[in-house]
Amino acid sequence: MAAIELEGLTKDYGEVLANDDVTFDVERGEIFGYLGPNGAGKTTTIRTLLGLLSPTAGTARLLGHDVTDEEQLLTVKRRLGYLPDSPAFDETATGRAVLELHASIKGDERSAELLELFDPPLDREIREYSRGNVQKLGLVTTFMHDPDLVILDEPTSGLDPLLQQRFNEFVRAERERGLTVFFSSHILSEVRRLCDRVGIIRNGRLVAVEPVESLLDRSGKLVRLRTAEPIPPAALEIDGVHDLETAAGPNSETDDVPRGSERAFTFTGDVNVLLDRLRESRVLDLSIEEAPLEDVFMRFYGDDGGDVGSDGDDRVAAGTDASGESGSSGKGGENDV
Amino acid sequence: MFELTRYDGRRRIRGSIYLSIGLSLLAAMVIWVYPSFEAEVDLDQLLAAYPEPILQVMGVRTMASLGGFLSFELYTFGWIILLGLYLAYATAGTIADDVDRGRMDVVLAMPISRSRVVGERFAAMAVPIVGANLLPPIVVYVGARLIGHPIGAADVLAVHLLSIPYLFACAGIGLFASVIFDRAAIAQRVALGVTFALFLSESLLTGTDAEAIGAIAPMRYYDPNAVLIDGSYDLVGAGILLAMTVSFLVAAQLWFQRIDIS
Numbered sequence: 204m205a206a207i208e209l210e211g212l213t214k215d216y217g218e219v220l221a222n223d224d225v226t227f228d229v230e231r232g233e234i235f236g237y238l239g240p241n242g243a244g245k246t247t248t249i250r251t252l253l254g255l256l257s258p259t260a261g262t263a264r265l266l267g268h269d270v271t272d273e274e275q276l277l278t279v280k281r282r283l284g285y286l287p288d289s290p291a292f293d294e295t296a297t298g299r300a301v302l303e304l305h306a307s308i309k310g311d312e313r314s315a316e317l318l319e320l321f322d323p324p325l326d327r328e329i330r331e332y333s334r335g336n337v338q339k340l341g342l343v344t345t346f347m348h349d350p351d352l353v354i355l356d357e358p359t360s361g362l363d364p365l366l367q368q369r370f371n372e373f374v375r376a377e378r379e380r381g382l383t384v385f386f387s388s389h390i391l392s393e394v395r396r397l398c399d400r401v402g403i404i405r406n407g408r409l410v411a412v413e414p415v416e417s418l419l420d421r422s423g424k425l426v427r428l429r430t431a432e433p434i435p436p437a438a439l440e441i442d443g444v445h446d447l448e449t450a451a452g453p454n455s456e457t458d459d460v461p462r463g464s465e466r467a468f469t470f471t472g473d474v475n476v477l478l479d480r481l482r483e484s485r486v487l488d489l490s491i492e493e494a495p496l497e498d499v500f501m502r503f504y505g506d507d508g509g510d511v512g513s514d515g516d517d518r519v520a521a522g523t524d525a526s527g528e529s530g531s532s533g534k535g536g537e538n539d540v
Numbered sequence: 541m542f543e544l545t546r547y548d549g550r551r552r553i554r555g556s557i558y559l560s561i562g563l564s565l566l567a568a569m570v571i572w573v574y575p576s577f578e579a580e581v582d583l584d585q586l587l588a589a590y591p592e593p594i595l596q597v598m599g600v601r602t603m604a605s606l607g608g609f610l611s612f613e614l615y616t617f618g619w620i621i622l623l624g625l626y627l628a629y630a631t632a633g634t635i636a637d638d639v640d641r642g643r644m645d646v647v648l649a650m651p652i653s654r655s656r657v658v659g660e661r662f663a664a665m666a667v668p669i670v671g672a673n674l675l676p677p678i679v680v681y682v683g684a685r686l687i688g689h690p691i692g693a694a695d696v697l698a699v700h701l702l703s704i705p706y707l708f709a710c711a712g713i714g715l716f717a718s719v720i721f722d723r724a725a726i727a728q729r730v731a732l733g734v735t736f737a738l739f740l741s742e743s744l745l746t747g748t749d750a751e752a753i754g755a756i757a758p759m760r761y762y763d764p765n766a767v768l769i770d771g772s773y774d775l776v777g778a779g780i781l782l783a784m785t786v787s788f789l790v791a792a793q794l795w796f797q798r799i800d801i802s
Contacts, residue, residue: 255648255801273797277651285649291642296551307543308650344646 204267206231206352206383207252211261214247214407221247223407224261229385234378236398236415237387244407245387246288249356252385253285266352281309284350288357288387290341298325298332298340305344312349317342320369334361342370346377355386359393371397392493395419422494423471428481429488433464438480443472463487469494544647544657548634548664556671559626563618563672564679570613571683574606597743599765606689607768610680615764619703623672624710624758625735627665631714632731634661635796637724644801655793662715662789669707673700691768699767702774705781706762710735712788713758719796758784 207229214222221244229235239245250256252263254276266282268275292301302314302325318325321339323332332340338361345353359367374384374397388394394401395415402412411418423445428434439447447468470477474491481489577583583603587595594600599616602608635658638644647657677700684691714731721727742757754760761777 250645250801253645253649255645257800273653277653280649280651283649285645287642287645287649289642290646292646293551293643300547304543304547305650307547308652341646 204231205229206233206266207235207385208264208267209248209252209261210263212248212251212258212263213260214244214251214256215259220407222251222258225404225407225409226261227402227409227412229383231383232378232381233399234374234384234386234397236394236401237385237404238391238394238401239387239389239404241389243389243404245389245404246356247407248404249354249385249387252354279352281348282351284345284348284353286341286345286353286355286358288360290337290344292329292337292340294330295328297328298323298336301329301340302343302347305347309348311347314343314347317346320373321366335363335366338362339366351381352383353385355384357388358386359388359390367393391422421471423469424474424491425494426466426468426470426477427488427490428466428468428486429463430466430481431463431485431487434466434481434484438483439466439468441472441476441480443470443477445469445471542660542663544652544660545663548661549667552664552667553671556668559668559672560675563623564675566618567610567614567676567679568683570610571606571680571687574609574689575687577603577609593744596746597740599743599763601765601769605769606684606687607691607695608765610691611764611768614680615699615703615768619764620706620759620762621736621739623703623707624739625732627669627707627711628714628717628731628735629728630668631662631665631711632717632727633724634665634715635718635792636721636727639722639801640724648801654797658715658719658793658796659789662711662792665708665711669704669711672707673703676700692771695767695771698773699764702762702767702778703764705778705785706758708785709758709761709781709788712785712792713738715792716788716795719792719799722802 205228209228210226212222212225213220223244225244225248237245237248247256251258252265252270254270254273257271263270265276265279268279270276270279292298302311305311306314321342323336323340323343329337329340338358342358345355359370362370374382378384384397386397395418398415400412400414401418403410403418423443433449436447445468447466449464449466470491587600587603590600598612599620600608600612635644638647648654677696681691681693681696684696713735714727717727717731717734718724721730738757739759742754742759745751745754758781761774761780763774763777766772766774
């Protein structure tokens with residue numbers, strides 16, 4: 204039995220189809236990233252899993268319990284931790300009072316240990332908390348009862364880089380102890396550092412479920428290149444160069460400082476091959492950075508997020524039935540368990 | 541069980557103490573002015589000068605005894621109107637404010653059912669309801685003796701005890717508004733409006749053909765005049781108020797179980 208099972212989950216708000224036939228499983232003991240741009244429907248899926256929203260169609264199960272049945276949902280909530288996308292607590296209460304309430308209802312196995320990692324100012328009232336402190340308190344309440352499954356909606360928003368790193372290490376260590384983690388994000392780099400598999404949602408529809416490596420292989424890097432002399436396009440005819448763009452024209456005759464010629468492209472190949480090729484030119488500037496998530500979507504999942512069949516040659520590595528049209532990528536668990 | 545009630549209840553203690561002190565001051569003031577009022581004003585003439593609807597709305601029957609005077613100056617005004625509206629308003633914030641500010645997600649992530657959240661939050665309103673009735677009866681009883689117009693301890697106790705089911709019924713109106721509307725400001729305005737409308741429907745329609753409409757108003761079943769002037773305690777009325785309270789609570793729980801928390 205998978206930790207999370209979604210089957211044809213649909214939430215129709217009338218004017219918006221927030222989730223459209225979403226189907227996938229999250230296996231026990233894995234870290235699963237739920238990736239999509241803002242407004243894609245990630246929070247709708249998560250809040251349906253928590254029983255806060257009732258699905259228009261389809262079913263969802265947590266640790267084998269149907270979330271639309273309140274009795275079953277209550278049973279599973281004892282083993283579940285949940286961090287909403289912007290957790291909120293009683294403004295006039297102190298952090299300590301909030302933790303005491305949570306401890307009295309769901310138990311407290313490890314808040315002391317968690318408070319060493321994430322240390323919100325417990326004796327101050329929540330209204331004086333910064334966003335980061337609220338997030339830290341939220342993380343403590345999520346993990347304090349030592350759950351078997353945690354669902355985190357954009358967990359690192361509001362955390363500074365140091366704490367983000369601490370959070371990542373903590374989650375990895377918990378995974379080693381058998382915890383299942385389902386978390387949403389719109390930041391690719393966050394997902395790549397943490398996840399075993401990712402599900403990608405766009406406009407309410409699941410467009411892929413795959414191991415994180417295959418996503419990263421195909422998402423590629425954004426390369427910006429400035430050279431003294433224009434590089435002939437032929438020189439860049441190597442594997443993995445996509446969407447080659449030439450900057451319209453820094454005019455070296457009018458500029459005081461010659462700006463050279465600019466190229467920008469997405470690169471999914473071997474960086475060493477690219478650097479070898481560039482040795483023949485005089486490079487003024489070179490940046491290689493992670494491709495923005497939106498670009499990844501545009502390239503691999505098409506403009507409408509649904510038509511993925513056309514990129515079939517790229518998708519062998521995914522190992523899943525990627526015809527996102529039917530939402531059948533849900534059985535993605537088969538290739539990494 | 542009742543972890544949320546304990547938590548909420550503790551957070552309402554301080555406000556309830558202030559409420560109790562404020563109402564005690566109002567009680568002391570009303571009692572303090574009564575002797576000079578009685579001595580210098582021809583009370584029957586004063587009553588005759590008021591238009592009948594005003595007397596009806598304010599529940600004025602007589603000013604010739606301290607009981608009658610307290611009944612409208614303190615209990616109709618302070619308990620039926622002020623406290624009734626306050627409890628409808630405050631209770632309307634209990635669920636809607638959590639939903640409004642996104643706190644309900646955190647609450648419902650805990651292993652606690654929705655109906656229990658509603659029930660426990662509502663139960664915590666016992667703190668202001670009972671708290672408001674702790675200090676004032678002592679002030680009324682002692683004050684009345686001090687100015688030489690003693691009122692029986694049983695009557696003072698009864699007028700406060702019987703106000704408790706009344707105030708719970710008002711809180712029930714607020715609770716129901718709180719689950720229907722997910723914006724606290726709207727829930728609170730609706731609760732205030734409905735409670736005041738019920739008060740008016742009860743007091744204005746008495747003696748008219750439309751009197752039956754007032755039967756749904758909690759105000760019909762709590763009558764300070766009957767207690768303080770006639771010494772009669774309406775236990776059936778208290779039972780009806782309890783039944784009303786339970787109906788509002790159950791309706792709110794059923795509704796809240798079914799809605800999406802947005």
